[in-house]
Every structure is written in C-alpha cells, then in structure tokens.
Amino acid sequence: MEQKRLGDIATYINGYAFKPEDRGSTGLPIIRIQDLTGNAYDLGFYDGKYPEKIEINDGDVLISWSASLGVYIWNRGKGLLNQHIFKVVFDKCEVNKQYFVFAVKYKLKEMELKTHGATMKHIVKKDFDNTVIPFPTVEKQADIAYILSKIESIVEFRKQELQQLDDLIKARFVEMFGDMYLNSKGWPEAKLESMADVVSGITKGRKTKAEDLTEVPYMAVSNVKDGYIDWTTVKTIEATQQEIEQYRLLADDVLMTEGGDPDKVGRGAIIKEPLENCIHQNHIFRVRLDESMILPEFFAEYLQHQRSKRYFLGCAKQTTGIASINMTQLRALPVLMPPLSKQEEFVLFKAQVNKSKVAVQKALDETQLLFDSLMQEYFG
Incomplete structure (x- = not known):
C-alpha cells in the first residue's frame, strides 16, 4: 500500500500568539485546546484585524501540537486560532478528512516519543511532516x-x-x-468520628531499623478518585509485619484523600476487593465505618454531594491551588444519618x-x- 508523509498531504497553519492586551470582551473567541478529549476554552475575545488564515469554522480539522496532543474536527462555531494549534488545509492531494483524523490520532503516540521541550512537550514541525501514514x-x-x-x-x-x-x-x-446541603428531610447529624475509625497511612521514605521487610501493594492518592478506585497503576512499598497489620485494608473501607484540587479535596471511594496485604499512603485517610450506624455505600455517595464537599472546601488549607484537610477536620465531618x-x-x-x-x-x-x-x- 502507498505511504504518504503528513507534510505531503496538507498544509498546516499555526495559530497566532495573541498578546494579553489583544484579549478583550467582544469579538471572536480566541481558542485554545485544553485537554486530550478536545475540550476547548477561550482566552478572551478579539475584535481587531486578523489574518484570514487563523479563522476557524465548523468542519475545520485542528491539531494540538503542544502540551495536550490531539486531532479534532471543530464543531463549536467561528473563532480564532491561538498558537500551538495547526489548522489543516487539504490543498496538496485528495484525502478523506475523517480517515486523516483517525490516522493522525493513531500516529500521535509515535509522535509523542519525539516530542521536545523540558516544561511543555511539543512536536517539532519537521518531525510532524515526516510522519508517514498508509494512503x-x-x-x-x-x-x-x-x-x-x-x-x-x-x-x-x-x-x-x-x-x-x-x-x-x-x-x-x-x-x-433529599437535598443534603439543606438537609431538607431533617435527618439527625453526627460527627464522623462517632461512627467510624479514621486513620492515616504509612509514610513513604520513612526510616526503619527493621530488617524483616515485606514488599506489599499500597494505595496512593492517584488511586483514589471521586467515587471509585483507579487500579491502573498500583505501587508497592516495603513494610514491617507490624505496619502491615496496622494499615491493612479491608473490604468496604472508604479511602479519602488528604489533598488535591480545591473542588476535589476530601474525595473518597470504597475499596471492595483490596489486594492481599494492601496498605495505604499517609496522604490517604482510611475510614472504617460502624455499619450498625452507617453503611459504606451510603457514606461514599454522601461524599459526592454538596454538604460534605462544601464542608471540606470551607475548612481546607489552600496553597498555590492545592487544598488539604487534616485528620481533625475529617473526623469532625458532619454526616447526616x-x-x-x-x-x-x-x-x-x-x-x-x-x-x-x-x-x-x-x-x-x-x-x-x-x-x-x-x-x-x-x-x-
């Protein structure tokens, strides 16, 4: 089958580096690709003169070549292209647009291996042009x-x-x-510490004189999402038998994070089937509930609603965009019962x-x- 270089299929027009003073509140939105799913946000609006080539419209193919690599067919109306994005102009040969998108999407992993940049990875135009796809x-x-x-x-x-x-x-x-934040049904309320044993986990990098260490899996902050456990990558740590006994996770334990993005602080999830001798990091709290008072499934869902989320947001310590809670604050969480x-x-x-x-x-x-x-x- 014939192969073609991407550089021989189309012309790739880079966006314009708008200055902060260019950005206003009227005119066309200045578009920037935000993440791998193609979500976009605007960097303000521009109502001055601009090169026609940086205008984008529905149906245009865009390639984000810096930070979040991706290829997308644009469908969100007229806008202006910020830097770090190519607009694809199919002017060199006949090609099916959707086929091109799928091919580039597949080749992105190959391109990513050739990315450059210390703080923000990006594709060099020469490497992009030389990438070959079946044609x-x-x-x-x-x-x-x-x-x-x-x-x-x-x-x-x-x-x-x-x-x-x-x-x-x-x-x-x-x-x-009912509405958890308003407690519209008037349920009784108590602090979490009255219905659960709450403990922190093992400190990574701690010094121990013990020689009889066992390598065991442990839950890190990256494993605990808002409502579920992410098993994609489970790390291990060497621990003493005493530490394993102290921190071992049991089925139906609820794991909660100490810190993270402000809107996600205090996120938690039930661990249903912990790995053998699995323990948890010190930046995670283990909540073991008294099931004669409150059930794990109810509590885990409660954590996703506004009463708990606003509590954590209100008491969390915030520095440089990261929020964190401590053991005392978690134990004082008001829980409807x-x-x-x-x-x-x-x-x-x-x-x-x-x-x-x-x-x-x-x-x-x-x-x-x-x-x-x-x-x-x-x-x-």
Whole structure:
C-alpha cells in the first residue's frame, strides 16, 4: 500500500500568539485546546484585524501540537486560532478528512516519543511532516473511516450509558434522602468520628531499623478518585509485619484523600476487593465505618454531594491551588444519618444499577478492543 508523509498531504497553519492586551470582551473567541478529549476554552475575545488564515469554522480539522496532543474536527462555531494549534488545509492531494483524523490520532503516540521541550512537550514541525501514514485510494479511505466512525460512535454511546446509570444513582439518592446541603428531610447529624475509625497511612521514605521487610501493594492518592478506585497503576512499598497489620485494608473501607484540587479535596471511594496485604499512603485517610450506624455505600455517595464537599472546601488549607484537610477536620465531618433501613434500600437499588453497569462496561470494553485492533490493522 502507498505511504504518504503528513507534510505531503496538507498544509498546516499555526495559530497566532495573541498578546494579553489583544484579549478583550467582544469579538471572536480566541481558542485554545485544553485537554486530550478536545475540550476547548477561550482566552478572551478579539475584535481587531486578523489574518484570514487563523479563522476557524465548523468542519475545520485542528491539531494540538503542544502540551495536550490531539486531532479534532471543530464543531463549536467561528473563532480564532491561538498558537500551538495547526489548522489543516487539504490543498496538496485528495484525502478523506475523517480517515486523516483517525490516522493522525493513531500516529500521535509515535509522535509523542519525539516530542521536545523540558516544561511543555511539543512536536517539532519537521518531525510532524515526516510522519508517514498508509494512503490507500480515497474510496478505501472512506470505507475505513465509515467503519471506524460507526464503532467509535458505539463506544461513545456505551460511555453515555454508564454516565446515565451514574446519574440515576445520584437522582435516586436525592429522591430518598433529599437535598443534603439543606438537609431538607431533617435527618439527625453526627460527627464522623462517632461512627467510624479514621486513620492515616504509612509514610513513604520513612526510616526503619527493621530488617524483616515485606514488599506489599499500597494505595496512593492517584488511586483514589471521586467515587471509585483507579487500579491502573498500583505501587508497592516495603513494610514491617507490624505496619502491615496496622494499615491493612479491608473490604468496604472508604479511602479519602488528604489533598488535591480545591473542588476535589476530601474525595473518597470504597475499596471492595483490596489486594492481599494492601496498605495505604499517609496522604490517604482510611475510614472504617460502624455499619450498625452507617453503611459504606451510603457514606461514599454522601461524599459526592454538596454538604460534605462544601464542608471540606470551607475548612481546607489552600496553597498555590492545592487544598488539604487534616485528620481533625475529617473526623469532625458532619454526616447526616437516615434510618439504617433507608440506607439499606438505597444500597439494594445501587446494587441493581451496578449489575447493569457491569454489562454495559463489558460491552464497552469489547467494542473498545475491536476499535483498537482495527486502528492497529489499518495504521500500524
């Protein structure tokens, strides 16, 4: 099959380096790609004269070549292109636009290995132009793009299904227990320390004279997300038997973070099936609940609602955009306590929804695997 350099397929127009004084409150938005999903934010508005080539419209293909590498078909209206983004002009040969997007998306990992820059990684134009993609006939490109687009749309649909199921759980929680922030149903309230054992974890890099150390897995801040445990990367640490006994995690322990982004401080999740002898880092609090008073599933959902989030935000210490809470503040967290029977009803409902989530997640994983294998077949 014929191969073509990206530089021989199209012209890549870089955006303009707008100065701070160029940015106002009227005119066209100055666009910057924010993350790998293609989310964009504007850097203010510009109502002066500008080179026509940096204007973007729906249907334009954009490539973010610095910080968050990505390729996107723009669909958010007229704007102006800030620096670090290429607008693709297909003026050198006939090519299917969607095929081009899929091909570049696949090649981004290869390009990332060639990125330059100490603080902000970026692609050098020469390396970008020299990247080669398979280049079948335009008819074959259209066929490939059609297949990949269909599978990609199924992947997105499955993701939306999962989000809708999560939203259903949250809606049921509010329906059963009311507005948590206002305590609209007048539930009794108590401090967390009255219904849970709250402890910090093991300090990484601590000095120990013990010689009999065992390497065990441990939960770090990166593993604890808002509502779930991320098992992508689990690190290990050497610990004494006493430390393993002291910090060992049990099923249904709730892990909560000490710090992070202000809107995420105090985030927490239940650990359902901890790895053998798994312990936790000192920047994570382990909350072991008295289940005769409060159930882990109820408490974990409670942490995602405004009463707890505003409490943590109000008492957290903030420095340079990072917020943190201490043990005393966590133990003093005010927790609403509906009757245990109501909590159990919610837990049963959530379990039923989670069965559906498992089925949807399985379908998503299978579809994603198919998509990835076809991308490898077509562009690898």
